[in-house]
Each structure stands twice: as C-alpha cells, then as structure tokens.
Amino acid sequence: PLDLNNVQGDSLIGLPKKTQTYVFFQIDDNVKGFRTQLAQLVPLITSAAQVQSHRASIAQNKKTAADKGVPPPLLKLAGVNIAFSHSGLAKLGITDEIGDTAFDGGMLADAQDLGDQGTTSGGTFTPNWIPAFKNPVHGVILISGDSHVTTAATLLEIEKIFAVGTSNATLHEVLRLVGDVRPGDEKGHEHFxxxxxxSQPAVQGVDTSPNPGQETVSQGIILLGREGDTVTRPSWALDGSLIALRYLFQLVPEFDTFLKQNPIPGLPPIQGSELLGARFVGRWKSGAPIDITPTQDNPALGADPSRNNDFRYAFPDDPQTQDRCPFAAHTRKTNPRADLEDLSPPISTETRRIIRRGIQFGPEVSAVEAATGKTVQGRGLIFVAYQSNIVNGFQFIQHSWANNTGFPIDKPVTPGFDPIIGQATDPSSRTLSGTNPNAQSNTLALPTQWVVPKGGEYFFSPSIPALKSTLVL
Ligand code: N7H
Structure with missing residues (x-):
C-alpha cells in the first residue's frame, strides 16, 4: 500500500506556501560528486506525510486557540522537493526510460505542438522563451516557506550541501524563479x-473525504506505478510523479482593458465586463462557478468548498447550450465533466486529471499600467502540474482541448479557443462562441493572447526511496 512517507510533499498534498523559490540547475561533470552530495539533501526533502501532519497540527492549533480565545501559534514548515528532467537523468547516467514521450523529449521539443510562439530557421523551431529554458535544465529544487527569510535560509543550507561557490561545487544554478502569493484580499487569486x-482531483486513499463534486481518481493518475498507471515503468519510478512546469506571463492590464471594452450587452457596463471575465474563466473572481450562479457573483458560494465544485455543466439544457457557461470557458475546456462523461457511450476524463500547484510571480499592477492598459513589469503564473502521464495530462489538455476549437465535441456551435490559455499559430486570430448568453452562436474575436509562455520543462519527481537508492551514491 501507498506510504505517504515515501512521496515528495508537493504532489499529493502540496507544500504549504506563501512564497516558493524554484532553483533550476545543471549538473556539472563531476556526476559522482553530485550524487554523493545529493545524499545529504535527502534528509531535507519534505514528504507528503510531513505536510499532512503539519496541516493537521495547524487545524488543531486553530481550534484550540479559538476555544481559548487566543491567536493560534505560528507553525512554520520549510519545504524542500527536488525533480529531474530527462536530460538530468541522462546526465546522472540513468538510462532506464520513464516511459513518457513528452518527458523523454523535453518541453523545448514540445513547444511548437503546445502552440507557443517562436521562429523557424533551418527547419528548427525555437520558441520565444527566455534563454535559460532554451538550454538544458537538469533539475529543479523547490523551496517553499512562509517568508523570503525562511526560504533564503533553506536555500543557503542547500547551497552548502552542493558546495556552491567553491571548487567542490557539483551543480550550477541556471535560473531562479520566485513566486509569491498575492497580498491581502488577493491571497489565493491569480493575477487576473x-x-x-x-478544483483538484481527490486521490483514492489519500483524500478520503472529497468535497461534493470533487471526483476521485486512482492513485496511478498522479503516481507512477500505482493502480491506474497503465505504462510499464522501471521499478524505482514507483510513487514518483511527472511535472509540467510552465513559466507563464499574464498581460493583466491588456486583459482588463479588453473586458472593459467588450461588456456583455444588456447589462450596466461594469457588470457586463465582469460577466465576460467570468464567462472566459468559468468562475467569478470569488471562485463561484457560473454553472451554478450564471448571472451574478456569489462570494459566499465561491468560498465554500462544500458547494464551489459541485457542478457538471449538466443542467437540463447546459450540455447543448451556452446559457450558463460557454463551451470554451477555461474551466470547462480543461475539465469538461459532463461534456464527455454524459456522452453515450461516456468518455471518462480520469486520465486527463492533473494536480495543479502553481504560484504567482511578479508585482501587482501599478497605477501607470492600469491607466495605460500596458504591461510594464512581468507578472504571471509559475504553472506546475503533477500527473503520472504528461501525454495524457498536461500535454493533452493544452494541445487537444484548450487549443482545439472543436472541443468540447458534439456541440451545436463551434466552441473556439480557451480564452485564457488557448494558443493559435496566429495569436491574434483566436475566437470563441457563447460569450454572449443571448447570442450564443456569435463569435468574439480576441485580439491577442493574454497568457504568454516564456519557458518551462518536464520533470520527474522521484519517490524518497528512489532518491535514497537509485539517484544517490
Ligand atoms: Fe487554469 N485563471 O485565472 O483563469 N485556472 N489557469 N490552467 N485550470 C483554473 O477551479 C488560469 C492553466 C486548469 O477542474 C481556475 O481551481 C490562468 C494551464 C484546470 O474545473 C482559474 C492560467 C492549464 C483547472 C484558472 C492557467 C490549466 C483550472 C479556476 C495561466 C493546463 C481546473 C480555479 C496563467 C494545461 C478545472 C479552480 C476544473 C482552473 C486560471 C493555466 C488547467 C481561475 C490565469 C496551462 C485543469
């Protein structure tokens, strides 16, 4: 049976985070030295069991403190996880194939198929990414904490292990990304x-009391080698998970300007713009699903886990109309629920489910940016998704759902692009239908993509036993 002590904490449970630092590195030629030093990192790796008990303590403390009428004590957990790309495993001399063609090829080779913009010369496509991601990245160390002071201290400890800055160093950093939860009331909200x-899938035997509407997936949808993972894996891959990491910039002032200029007709302008935003995403800013509350936001519903995921796009007419939710809305494209599950014969969405653990990066929109409608400072999402199978999960969702104008299938009008993440060869050619509930076959032309990928990589997050045996010396 699955032992949460064996699984790195970010996949199944999620490292607690106010801030996260991602250190991307290349392994130097002293591979033996790296593997020896890696052994010293292993005790620092945060397991799923540790995160789970940390969460339980926080909940318990909150309760005790509330009973006593005192503020709860601060409980800190500095989280550390590590993952390797295909080129990183190769550098380590590990030749067993994990068995995922997306992972094996790396994200750079996948960029064109994912729809990223770029240039082709001499038959080779190069995406418009930052340089660090156009060169090999062997691995990433993920550090999470409650403040920059905590993550800096943890990072220092890790750099000591790998003798960074001395002649005994065995890795070098190629890029550091820092993500921060947004301030104040925007906590938990992305930059739009x-x-x-x-909405996350519940994992069988791990998330044992799912919320209403939250579907449970087999362990093998997230973990390699577990029930539901249909690929033959090397034995040491058991309880590992594959990561799709994307460095996604968001053009927030431009997005806001578009909403402002294209309110849904028949409403006061501010409400019309808010409704357009909600129909792009599938949820209001509060999180309330438009499939439950299609005409106005309901913050209490958005905040209530017992209700905010309890919908399937299956209201009497919804599967075939866009009354409540456009077919192409982001949440509907990326988890179509009844659109596939209620077809006859039904198509299961289980193998498409991913666990998302992203964090925001970059500053809040400045007054000047808001006034001009032009992004000056970079901001967006460090998108991180865990799954056992990238070809079935992230890659399929991006390529065959979000970018595919005909998805969801079997609809009376063409859905169009996912307005949030859908990518087209010509980014100014995107359209979708159903944004106006009163004219559902009209298409809305989107002048640009507001989410712009600037890099990423596929990584393998090994189990802790695999770290202790296969990866270290
Ligand atoms: Fe999305 N957004 O703010 O609009 N996403 N996403 N995503 N996303 C979701 O239900 C967003 C991205 C999924 O089960 C919510 O948790 C932004 C990629 C999936 O109902 C919001 C970016 C991929 C779900 C956003 C971005 C996905 C989901 C609603 C990029 C995969 C769950 C909150 C900057 C290829 C759907 C929630 C479900 C939800 C936004 C990226 C996938 C608000 C801004 C690249 C599977």
Missing amino acids: GFLDGI
Missing part, C-alpha cells in the same frame, strides 16, 4: 483576479 486552486 480569479480565485485559483479550487
């Missing part, structure tokens, strides 16, 4: 303003 991280 929408509450994120609401």
Whole structure:
C-alpha cells in the first residue's frame, strides 16, 4: 500500500506556501560528486506525510486557540522537493526510460505542438522563451516557506550541501524563479483576479473525504506505478510523479482593458465586463462557478468548498447550450465533466486529471499600467502540474482541448479557443462562441493572447526511496 512517507510533499498534498523559490540547475561533470552530495539533501526533502501532519497540527492549533480565545501559534514548515528532467537523468547516467514521450523529449521539443510562439530557421523551431529554458535544465529544487527569510535560509543550507561557490561545487544554478502569493484580499487569486486552486482531483486513499463534486481518481493518475498507471515503468519510478512546469506571463492590464471594452450587452457596463471575465474563466473572481450562479457573483458560494465544485455543466439544457457557461470557458475546456462523461457511450476524463500547484510571480499592477492598459513589469503564473502521464495530462489538455476549437465535441456551435490559455499559430486570430448568453452562436474575436509562455520543462519527481537508492551514491 501507498506510504505517504515515501512521496515528495508537493504532489499529493502540496507544500504549504506563501512564497516558493524554484532553483533550476545543471549538473556539472563531476556526476559522482553530485550524487554523493545529493545524499545529504535527502534528509531535507519534505514528504507528503510531513505536510499532512503539519496541516493537521495547524487545524488543531486553530481550534484550540479559538476555544481559548487566543491567536493560534505560528507553525512554520520549510519545504524542500527536488525533480529531474530527462536530460538530468541522462546526465546522472540513468538510462532506464520513464516511459513518457513528452518527458523523454523535453518541453523545448514540445513547444511548437503546445502552440507557443517562436521562429523557424533551418527547419528548427525555437520558441520565444527566455534563454535559460532554451538550454538544458537538469533539475529543479523547490523551496517553499512562509517568508523570503525562511526560504533564503533553506536555500543557503542547500547551497552548502552542493558546495556552491567553491571548487567542490557539483551543480550550477541556471535560473531562479520566485513566486509569491498575492497580498491581502488577493491571497489565493491569480493575477487576473480569479480565485485559483479550487478544483483538484481527490486521490483514492489519500483524500478520503472529497468535497461534493470533487471526483476521485486512482492513485496511478498522479503516481507512477500505482493502480491506474497503465505504462510499464522501471521499478524505482514507483510513487514518483511527472511535472509540467510552465513559466507563464499574464498581460493583466491588456486583459482588463479588453473586458472593459467588450461588456456583455444588456447589462450596466461594469457588470457586463465582469460577466465576460467570468464567462472566459468559468468562475467569478470569488471562485463561484457560473454553472451554478450564471448571472451574478456569489462570494459566499465561491468560498465554500462544500458547494464551489459541485457542478457538471449538466443542467437540463447546459450540455447543448451556452446559457450558463460557454463551451470554451477555461474551466470547462480543461475539465469538461459532463461534456464527455454524459456522452453515450461516456468518455471518462480520469486520465486527463492533473494536480495543479502553481504560484504567482511578479508585482501587482501599478497605477501607470492600469491607466495605460500596458504591461510594464512581468507578472504571471509559475504553472506546475503533477500527473503520472504528461501525454495524457498536461500535454493533452493544452494541445487537444484548450487549443482545439472543436472541443468540447458534439456541440451545436463551434466552441473556439480557451480564452485564457488557448494558443493559435496566429495569436491574434483566436475566437470563441457563447460569450454572449443571448447570442450564443456569435463569435468574439480576441485580439491577442493574454497568457504568454516564456519557458518551462518536464520533470520527474522521484519517490524518497528512489532518491535514497537509485539517484544517490
Ligand atoms: Fe487554469 N485563471 O485565472 O483563469 N485556472 N489557469 N490552467 N485550470 C483554473 O477551479 C488560469 C492553466 C486548469 O477542474 C481556475 O481551481 C490562468 C494551464 C484546470 O474545473 C482559474 C492560467 C492549464 C483547472 C484558472 C492557467 C490549466 C483550472 C479556476 C495561466 C493546463 C481546473 C480555479 C496563467 C494545461 C478545472 C479552480 C476544473 C482552473 C486560471 C493555466 C488547467 C481561475 C490565469 C496551462 C485543469
């Protein structure tokens, strides 16, 4: 049976985070030295069991403190996880194939198929990414904490292990990304303003009391080698998970300007713009699903886990109309629920489910940016998704759902692009239908993509036993 002590904490449970630092590195030629030093990192790796008991303590403390009428004590957990790319495993001399063609090829080779913009010369496509991701990245160390002071201290400890800055160093950093939860009331909201991280699959035997509407997936949908993972894996891959990491910039002032200029007709302008935003995402900014509350936001519903995921796009007419939710809305494209599950014969969405653990990066929109409608400072989402199978999970969702104008299938009008993440060869050619509930076959032309990928990689997050045996010396 699954032992949560064996699984790195970010996949199944999620490292607690106010801030996260991602250190991307290349392994130097002293591979033996790296593997020896890696052994010293292993005791620092945070397991799923540790995160789970940390969460339980926080909940318990909150309760005790509330009973006594005192503020709860601060409980800190500095989280550390590590993952390797295909080129990183190769550098370590590990030749067993994990068995995922997306992972094996790496994200750079996948960029064109994912729809990223770029240039082709001499038959080779190069995406418009930052340089660090156009060169090999062997691995990433993920550090989470409650403040920059905590993560800096943890990072220092890790750099000591790998002798960074001395002649005994065995790795070098190629890029550091720092993500921060947004301030104040925007906590938990991504930069467009929408509450994120609401809908995750429950994992069999791990999330044992799912919320209403939250579907349970087999362990093998997230963990390699477990029931539901249909690929033959090397034995040491058991309880590992594959990561799709994307460095996604968001053009927030431009997005807001578009909403402002294209309110849904028949409403006061501000409400019309808010409704357009909600119909792009599938949820209001509060998180309330438009499939439940299609005409106005309901913050209490958005905040209530017992209700905010309890919908299937299956209201009497909804599967075939866009009354409540456009077919192409982001949440509907990326988890179509009844659109596939209620077809006859039904198509299961289980193998498409991913666990999302992203974090925001970059500053809040400045007054100047808001006034001019032009992004000056970079901001967006470090998108991180865990799954056992990238070809079935992230890659399929991006390529065959979000970018595919005909998805969801079997609809009376063409859905169009996912307005949030859908990508087209010509980014100014995107359209979708159903944004106006009163003219559902009209298409709305989107002048640009507001989410712009600037890099990423596929990684393998090994189990802790695999770290202790296969990866270290
Ligand atoms: Fe999305 N957004 O703010 O609009 N996403 N997403 N995502 N996303 C979701 O239900 C967003 C991205 C999924 O089960 C919510 O948790 C932004 C990629 C999936 O109902 C919001 C970016 C991929 C779900 C956003 C971004 C996905 C989901 C609602 C990029 C995969 C769950 C909150 C900057 C290829 C759907 C929630 C379900 C939800 C936003 C990226 C997938 C608000 C801004 C790249 C599977």
